[in-house]
Amino acid sequence: MGEGAGGVKWGDWPTRGVRFVSSANDPVADISNLGRLNTLAYTTSRSSRWGCLIAGVGVILLVLATYAFMTGYLPFKLFNSQQWKQAERSGDDARLRMIEPLMNSGRLDGLTRSEVVSLLGPPDDTNYFRDYDFVYWLGPERGLLSLDSEWLVIRFGASSVVSEYRVVSD
Secondary structure (H helix, E strand, C coil): CCCCHHEHHHHHCCCCCEEEECCCCEEECCHHHHHHHHHHHHHHHHHHHHHHHHHHHHHHHHHHHHHHHHHHCCCCCCHHHHHHCCCCCCCCHHHHHHHHHHHCCCCCCEEEEHHHHHHCCCCCCCCCCCCCEEEEEEEECCCCCCEEEEEEEEEECCCCCEEEEEEEEE
């Protein structure tokens, strides 16, 4: 075979269905087989795209799950008065896991002081949140950096029934 530009022999070039012809010693690709090559490249890239998509979705789900557990979005636990009372300052996250169901249930609405004590136990003796009547420690603050604590604070109205309750951080 003849020599092309740069001293490369025509027979040394990988053709794979593409035929090279010479016109003034410059190779020009015969595009008669280009459609078959394009289909092969498209099929390969399509399966690679699906693999990348599946891997990307898996990585995103893993990151979201890790973030959820690291930032305190713990699985919820139904409120249980006995477990609430036992979890007092034990370092157990039971109160943190029960607080959302308790708040959403409305069980504290309209309770008297004695009913709250019967349900949650005696309030914690603390100097925090003096403007509330009852204060209950829930646990370390949910989040990546647990620098503070979370507390359930309860205020009673003029008729000695619960008028306000919420979760606060110190």
